[in-house]
Amino acid sequence: MRRPFDPRLEFALDRQSRGAAVAFGSAADAGEVTVIAKVKNLDAWMKRTDVRHGVIIPLPDESSNIVTARVPVARLEKLHNSDDILSIEAARPLRPELARTATDIRAVAPSNDQRYRADGVVVGIVDIGCDFAHRNFVDGKGNSVIAEIWDQDGPVDPTEAQNIPEGRVYSRSEIEAALATSxxxxxxxxxPEVDQPPTSIGSHGTHVMDIACGTGIGTKVPGIAPGAEVVFVDVAINDIAWSGEEVLDYSFWGFGYSP
Incomplete structure (x- = not known):
C-alpha cells in the first residue's frame, strides 16, 4: 500500500494546476515548496538534480537520514513515489505559543492566587543567553527575579579567581544596580547588547527562563512557577563550531560544549 500524500503537498499541487501562486516555506521561491523527508539512500538523494538540497540529519540506527530541500511543485509526485524516499512532508510554519505551555504540560494555569506561586523556590537553568533586563524577569517593584548569573564566557574577576576560575558571576545586587541605569x-x-555573535543570538535560555518562572509583566503570560528566583549558568560557547561538518561533533554537557 502506498503511503498517504501529505495534504499540504496536495494543496500545492492543486494550486499549481489552477495557475495559482505556490511558495511554501520562508526560503522557497515561486513554484517551490520546502520539504522535510526521510530517505534510506542518502547517496541517491544527494545525486538528485531536481531539488535544492538543505540540511542532512543522520538517524541513530544509520538506516536512514532526515533531509530538507526546496522542491519544484512539478517534481513532488515523482519524489513521493520514489522507493528511496520513505516519507516526504511540507515544512510547517512555526509560531510562538508560550501561552499554551501550562496546558501542554498539564500544569495548573498560573494566576495571581498565592496557592499557585513558587515563592521561596530556586530554579537552576543551564543554557545560552539570559536577558536579565527583560520586563518578565523584573517584578513590579523593580527587583530582579535572578539571584545570580554565571557567565562562563565572561572575564574572570581577579578577586574571585580562586573560587570562580572560569568566567564571571554577577550577583543580584549587581544586576539590580545595572537595572537602575539607562x-x-x-x-x-x-x-544581548554587549555579547558578540554567536553569543548575542543565544535567546534560548531567555525563552526557557520565561516559560519556567517569568513574571508575565511584559507579555501578560506568566511562567509555570511565578515567584521563583533563578540561578542562571550561561555556558561557555567560545569553542563551538557554528558551521561546517564539525557542528555535528559537539554535544551539550552542562558546562559548555565538548566533542
Missing amino acids: SPYDTLGYG
Whole structure:
C-alpha cells in the first residue's frame, strides 16, 4: 500500500494546476515548496538534480537520514513515489505559543492566587543567553527575579579567581544596580547588547527562563512557577563550531560544549 500524500503537498499541487501562486516555506521561491523527508539512500538523494538540497540529519540506527530541500511543485509526485524516499512532508510554519505551555504540560494555569506561586523556590537553568533586563524577569517593584548569573564566557574577576576560575558571576545586587541605569547591559558588562555573535543570538535560555518562572509583566503570560528566583549558568560557547561538518561533533554537557 502506498503511503498517504501529505495534504499540504496536495494543496500545492492543486494550486499549481489552477495557475495559482505556490511558495511554501520562508526560503522557497515561486513554484517551490520546502520539504522535510526521510530517505534510506542518502547517496541517491544527494545525486538528485531536481531539488535544492538543505540540511542532512543522520538517524541513530544509520538506516536512514532526515533531509530538507526546496522542491519544484512539478517534481513532488515523482519524489513521493520514489522507493528511496520513505516519507516526504511540507515544512510547517512555526509560531510562538508560550501561552499554551501550562496546558501542554498539564500544569495548573498560573494566576495571581498565592496557592499557585513558587515563592521561596530556586530554579537552576543551564543554557545560552539570559536577558536579565527583560520586563518578565523584573517584578513590579523593580527587583530582579535572578539571584545570580554565571557567565562562563565572561572575564574572570581577579578577586574571585580562586573560587570562580572560569568566567564571571554577577550577583543580584549587581544586576539590580545595572537595572537602575539607562544602559543595564553596558553597566553590568553582560547581555544581548554587549555579547558578540554567536553569543548575542543565544535567546534560548531567555525563552526557557520565561516559560519556567517569568513574571508575565511584559507579555501578560506568566511562567509555570511565578515567584521563583533563578540561578542562571550561561555556558561557555567560545569553542563551538557554528558551521561546517564539525557542528555535528559537539554535544551539550552542562558546562559548555565538548566533542
